[in-house]
Amino acid sequence: DIQMTQSPSTLSASVGDTVTISCRASQSISRWLAWYQQKPGEAPKVLIYDAFTLKTGVPSRFSGSGSGTEFTLTISSLQPDDFATYYCQQYNSHSYTFGQGSKLEIK
């Protein structure tokens, strides 16, 4: 199984800040990576897929980059609505795994 490791597990930031969350795959997954946002009591919501393609309707302050084994989610100009938990998810040859999650808290 491909393992996905996110860092940091928790981060604190203020409204207006720019934050970066990293996701590392245990082997190359090309660009088969998606990012999700989950708020307490809600289902996850896809933000980015294919490593850097923004899902329709998602604000442009969210961006993704990377390929192979190293990926990054960047959120610029943080808004109050952005404080949530973020997961990366890989797809490779009938295998799907998520990172353990990165919780973004208000400083």
Add this chain to the structure above:
Amino acid sequence: QVQLLQSGAEVKQPGASVKVSCKASGYTFTDYYIHWVRQASGQGLEWMGWINPSSGGTDYAPKFQGRVTLTRDTSISTAFMDLSSLTSDDSARYYCASGPIDRFDSWGQGTLVTVSS
């Protein structure tokens, strides 16, 4: 808009089976895969399998192979997840999600399954 409406919460005894439904609306049911993902309380996300509503073909995570069965009824745009031989470790919220094969675009509200004697 795409909506996935799941069946209500379940309480099951160890060793029993549970069947969760997921009714799709707002799109052509056979156009996208239905994936099943679960999340234990306070924990991360775990993919269980998918069904191709068009062909009925399925793929299961090795961990659940032999214990999970995914089916669908295209006449009512509904997918089903059947999980057998339940243990306390299966207590979780179970989500259906539609999308292409590689990701989960739209999610149901989740169904809480509690396994307890």
